[in-house]
Amino acid sequence: MAYPVLPDLVISDDDIVVTYIHASGPGGQNVNKVATAVQLRFDATRCAALTSRMRARLRLLAGSRMTREGEVILTAQKFRSQTRNREDAIERLCELLRQAAHVPTRRIATRPSRTQRRRRMDDKARRGQVKQGRGRPTLD
Incomplete structure (x- = not known):
């Protein structure tokens, strides 16, 4: 089976290894018998x-979820069934890959205008006056 991430990016089932483990949380007696977490x-x-x-951006986005060898490990245990947890984990992986495929636009550094600088200094002076007025009154 293949999972479409983007129109030009498809992840095959061979690239994904799914194992089932015991989940914590709700589930009653079922939680001790069935490995529902993925x-x-x-x-x-x-x-x-x-x-x-994309691999470099994925390494940044995945953070501690990626091992040194470059393997992304996701754990899903939100739901009480294996199939829904599996779908949730695959969707989370696809979303992570979509974010890695997106190239952020670079910010162009600009300088503040003269009016903005003057307004900032006026506001700064006004705030200083307000704070000075909060002090203990003098006896003059």
Whole structure:
């Protein structure tokens, strides 16, 4: 099965390893018998669909969820069924990959205008006057 992330990016089922583990939280007696939580592993270094730029952004976005070897590990235990937790983990991975594919626009540094600088200094002086007026009154 293939999971479409973007129109030009599709992740195959071979790139994803899903294991089921015991979940904490609600579930009654069922929680002790059935492994409903999902641990999803995605090897970003071996995935041919990702570019090197996407891998670098994915490393930044994933943070501690990515191992040194370049494997993204996501755990999903929000729901009480395996299938819904699996769908949730895959959707979270797809969203992470969408964010990694998006290239942020670079900010162009601009300088404040003369009017803005003057207004800032006037406001600063006014705030200083207000704070000075809060002090203990003098006997003059």
